[in-house]
Every structure is written in C-alpha cells, then in structure tokens.
Amino acid sequence: MTSERIALGVAVLTISDTRTERNDTSGDYLVSEAIAAGHVLRHREIVKDDIYQIRAIISAWIADPTVDAILTTGGTGFSGRDSTPEAVTPLFDKVIEGFGETFRQVSFLEIGSSTIQSRAVGGFANRTVVFCMPGSTGACRTAWTHIIADQLDSQHKPCNYVAVVTDKETTSKAVTGN
Numbered sequence: 001m002t003s004e005r006i007a008l009g010v011a012v013l014t015i016s017d018t019r020t021e022r023n024d025t026s027g028d029y030l031v032s033e034a035i036a037a038g039h040v041l042r043h044r045e046i047v048k049d050d051i052y053q054i055r056a057i058i059s060a061w062i063a064d065p066t067v068d069a070i071l072t073t074g075g076t077g078f079s080g081r082d083s084t085p086e087a088v089t090p091l092f093d094k095v096i097e098g099f100g101e102t103f104r105q106v107s108f109l110e111i112g113s114s115t116i117q118s119r120a121v122g123g124f125a126n127r128t129v130v131f132c133m134p135g136s137t138g139a140c141r142t143a144w145t146h147i148i149a150d151q152l153d154s155q156h157k158p159c160n161y162v163a164v165v166t167d168k169e170t171t172s173k174a175v176t177g178n
C-alpha cells in the first residue's frame with residue numbers, strides 16, 4: 001500500500017435508451033465524483049441498452065492500458081431491455097461477488113425491499129475493475145459513496161483495488177495520469 005494517492009484512469013458508460021448528454025445526471029455524477037477524487041477521465045459514452053454494443057465498448061476500454069476502472073450506470077434492472085449484467089459478466093476474469101451484495105445491503109437501508117430489483121455487478125477483466133450500477137443518480141451515489149470511492153482510493157485501509165489495477169504489464173500510469 002502506498003502513502004501517496006494514486007490517480008486512476010476512469011471510463012464512464014451510461015447504458016440507456018432514453019438518456020442523452022443533456023439529461024445524463026447519473027453519468028454526470030460519476031464523472032464529477034471520480035474527478036473530485038483525483039482520478040483522470042479517459043472515456044465517457046452513452047450507449048443504447050444492447051448487449052453487443054455494450055460489450056463492444058467495455059471490451060475496447062478493458063483493452064485500453066490507460067483505463068483502470070470502468071463505471072457503468074443503467075441496464076441492471078429486470079425490464080425487457082435491461083441487459084448490462086448479460087453484456088458485461090462474460091468479459092470478467094473474476095467476479096466481485098461482494099459488490100452486488102454490499103450494494104443491495106446498503107441500498108436496502110435507503111429504499112427497502114425495492115433493492116432486490118437491482119442486478120448491480122462488479123468484476124475484473126484484464127486487470128481493469130468494472131462496477132455496473134443501476135441507472136438512478138441515487139443508486140450511483142449509494143454505490144460511489146459506500147463502496148467504490150474507497151476501493152479506488154490507494155490510501156483506503158485495510159485494502160483497496162488500486163494495487164490490483166495498477167500492477168499491469170505497462171508501468172503504472174496512475175501517478176502522472178498519462
């Protein structure tokens with residue numbers, strides 16, 4: 001664990017058939033929080049809720065050596081078009097079982113049993129951490145505040161994911177942001 005804070009390369013993907021740059025409050029929130037935490041925004045996109053379009057973007061970002069963390073918002077419910085877990089989990093080398101469990105536990109305190117309608121998932125692919133959250137800004141705030149911010153903070157103890165994602169074949173681009 002390092003004593004200096006490490007800036008990670010972050011990508012934000014909004015998955016929605018209705019969101020645009022003008023009304024993507026959840027994507028805006030995630031971008032602003034990541035930047036406020038000292039991370040570097042590498043990519044931001046909005047994509048329709050389509051398994052193959054989602055998978056194509058996430059795959060490209062996983063292969064991008066400047067991206068350490070991917071944050072997605074939307075498509076984790078049960079409606080006919082919600083397909084984020086189906087699109088993303090096949091790409092994972094390892095699933096973060098505790099992310100969805102912890103998200104729903106914390107969310108239960110805020111919205112009660114409605115939290116079971118979230119299929120929030122997380123995992124690692126090519127040493128890139130991926131967190132898939134529901135589309136509401138409140139859900140993104142819950143996930144960021146109670147889970148993700150700490151796990152992307154190199155100073156968080158007793159452990160965090162920074163060492164895992166910055167231990168790539170290329171040298172860590174985290175400190176310089178390049």
